[in-house]
Amino acid sequence: MKTKFLPFLLILILIIIFIIFYRGLKNNNIYTPETNIINEAPSFSAELLYSNKIVNSSEIFNSNKFYLLNIWSSWCVPCRKEHPILMDLGKNKKIIVVGINYKDTKKNAIEFLDKFGNPYEKIFFDKEGIQSIEWGAYGVPESFVIYKNKILKKYIGPINQQSIKEIESLIK
Amino acid sequence: MVFSLIGHYSLILGLCISLILIFFSIKNFRNSKILDAKILSFTFLQFFFVVISFFCLILSFVLSDFSNETVFNNSHTTKPLFYKITGTWGNHEGSLLLWLLVLTLFIFVFLIKTKNQPVKYKILTLVFQQIIIIGFFIFLIKTSNPFNYLYPIPEEGLGLNPILQDPALAIHPPILYLGYVGSSIIFSSALAATSLNFVSKKWASHIKKWVLISWIFLTLGILLGSIWAYYELGWGGFWFWDPVENVSLMPWLALTTLLHCIFILEKKLILTSWVIILSIATFTLSMCGTFLVRSGILNSVHTFANDPERGLFILIFLFSLIFLSIFIFFFFHKNNKNDLHSIFWLSKETSIIINNWFMMYFLSVVLIGTVYPIFLDVLSSEKISVGPPFYHKLIIPFLIPFLLIMSIGPKLKWIKSNLEDKIYLVSLLIISILISFLIVNNFDSKFLINTILISSALYLFFVTLRDFFIKKYKNISQNISHFGFSLLILSILFNNLFSTEIITNLKVGQTFESSKTKIVFEKINQKVEKNYKSIVGSFSVQNLNGEIDNLLPELRIYNQPNIVTSEADIITTLLSDKFMVINVVQNQDYFNVRYQVKPFMIWIWLSVLLISLGGLMSFFKRENEN
Secondary structure, eight states: OHHHHHHHHHHHHHHHHHHHHHHHHHSOOOOOOOOOOOOBOOOOEEEETTTOOEEEHHHHHTSSSEEEEEEEOTTOHHHHHHHHHHHHHHHOTTEEEEEEEESOOHHHHHHHHHHHOOOOSEEEEESSSHHHHHTTOOSSSEEEEEETTEEEEEEESOOOHHHHHHHHHHTO | OHHHHHHHHHHHHHHHHHHHHHHHHHHTSTTGGGHHHHHHHHHHHHHHHHHHHHHHHHHHHHTTOTTBHHHHHHOOTTSOHHHHHHGGGSSHHHHHHHHHHHHHHHHHHHHHHOOSSOHHHHHHHHHHHHHHHHHHHHHHHHHOOTTOBOSSOOSSOOOOOGGGOSHHHHHHHHHHHHHHHHHHHHHHHHHHHHHTTOOSHHHHHHHHHHHHHHHHHHHHHHHHHHHHHHHHSOSSOSOOOOHHHHHHHHHHHHHHHHHHHHHHHHHHOOOHHHHHHHHHHHHHHHHHHHHHHHSSOSOOTTOOOOOHHHHHHHHHHHHHHHHHHHHHHHHHOOOOTTTGGGOOSSSHHHHHHHHHHHHHHHHHHHHHHHHHHHHHHHHHOOOOOOOHHHHHHHHHHHHHHHHHHHHHGGGSOSSSOOOOOHHHHHHHHHHHHHHHHHHHTTOOTTHHHHHHHHHHHHHHHHHHHHHHHSSOOSOHHHHHHHHHHHHHHHHHHHHHHHOEEEEEEEOTTOEEEOSSOEEEEEEEEEEEOSSEEEEEEEEEEEOTTOOEEEEOOEEEEESSSOOEEEEOEEEEOSSEEEEEEEEEOTTSSOEEEEEEEEETHHHHHHHHHHHHHHHHHHHHHHHHHO
16 A cells, blocks of 8 residues: 555655746746845945035935935936936925936036036036945936935936826925 | 768767667567677667767867857857867757767667676666667757757857866866766666666676766766866855756765665665665756756856756656656565665664765755755745855764764674774774864864864774774775765865965055965066966965965956956965965956965865775776676
8 A cells, every 4th residue: 555655646746846847947047136225325425526525425315304316427318318307306495406427527527417407406426436336326327315314215217207206205 | 061960960860770779679679689789789880970970069169160050159260279179068069969979888888898687688778778868869959959050151159158168177077977977877777677677686786887987987077077166266165065066966975875785785685675766866866967957947157058948858858767767666676575674783784874864864955955946936936045054054063973984884794793993993083082172272163063073084084094004904995985085074174174365455566464474466467378368467475484475366358258267376285275366346456366275175186086096996896806
């Protein structure tokens, strides 16, 4: 009795293993690293674009206000697309827009702002792109909503009207 | 182009011969006498066709014939000739062809060497082997044909992955495959023996040679892979518990267990079912390894290609083989009723059975660690990766009793035994504990476990060492292997305990100083070779005694494909390895410098060589006896 039972059990187990391996094959096994959600806004010191003064970021973000930190570059095409939206957001009194200029030259950055307008209250100048890595940035543009040194929301890619609605509901 | 055609049609002819062989064998199975000579010549013909096909692929690589897709994907005109040739098996298609070559070679040699066995057994082994061969033929021709034609013919190939352009890796696959595929013969022969109820002492001593030969090659193959990973991947370790390493370790563990069991079977004709299960398991694990590596179901440094179609084929093939063997096992196998009752507790048999338990435990740890992430991913779509801590925690504690039994076990006699010269054994144990206490005393971390571990390894070391001198020890090959194993464990332990590492960023001209070491980054030289350019950093490292070593780690920028590899510079002495590797820090003048001093590194390789030397001696000893 026992010996009759064993082969069937074995075959059953093997069939289950087969199915699991089969499903495993169908699975997509290209791993995308989980986005590292840093709640605490990382602090860094960087030169400001206009004043050449070195400022620590936590001095800015610590206050009791909402901030939108936008990583941008004059060479980045999607940044141009989101720029008018940022200009609108810059007029909103409840949120302060701060920029990180990413792997750019000062000359080009200033030309860009002269041409399209400047929504930013302050702009950090991140020539090497090192500060942006601290924020876990993939590329430009990328935006973070910050309140009391905490990241509330992260946008990868250009901001659109949908994200503006979200931001407005956040800062109410 | 001509060679691709010849190669392709040789493969098809080889497949046809498989079918003919199976057809004739089954048709004339009852009056098998007339088959004996015929099967040998047909098997030779099949081997010959696969050789032709293999040479055609090599020639296509040598001549850089880019109308062949495999050559286009894996070669380049500027590659040195040596790597053009070895590139043949440095890719999925070519390595499968190599696999097939070894399969046909083994069955051919098997038929030549097996003269005194019944014809029916030989034919049945051939049939089972041909089933495997057919599977691989179809797999090769259908899903991974090495002779696919490309039109228009590309001007230049894509090049071989630079980390594969290395002498150790050039011979690593063939040797490893001899081990893997060697187990296929054990599989076929075990199935044949079971179906004919031929599992006997005679069979055991006949198949033992094959177990030994594939075990030796598997050991050497793993060793080569490990050496390669040590100096080429630049991680500074020798074993990473990477899935692909595990996949080669699992058949090795099964094979080692089988090797020990075969000795019991040969002497006492017990554990027959267990030997058959192990023979089946070894090859199944090799196949399972192929599946895991080639299907892309696992992500690993070695994964060749992500192709679900290939994976599905091997999966179905693998499970057909498993079901076939289960069917044969349960249908034909007659169990010895008085199997385990006849064993006295203090005897060689008992110690080998205990060895089996431990080996099976290690095997299951490795198996679970490798396969569990896949299961978890499918069942709960959670992705985890199992790393060294898992294996270390589960394996290291069990090494202690394993080593102790390994020291005592071989001293026991068959059937019934008393432990002789207890005084020596006890005094050696005390000496080992004292010595390891002295060694570990300087280290406060994990004091207890390290002392016990080193004591047990030292104990095995002393016991086996003593056997070389004092007694006229009968089984010198086994003693060498066990001695090698103790040396391996000791070297790994010392290596882990006493390794030191410095990681720092340096510019040219800068100096790093710690309490024990002073590293000066002297200069950078550039070098241009045929297939790469390289930056050679020149470092001088001064240690406490004021000795100065010059280390020249290298960064190679290969032209085709455009990949940067770092070549570690290693100064090897008998006592320690000094290992240095550099990497570029993005957009900076800094280099990331890693400097390691690893004691007893070379002993790890030497001890594995000793282990396989023991196997080799045993192999030739049996040859002479016969």
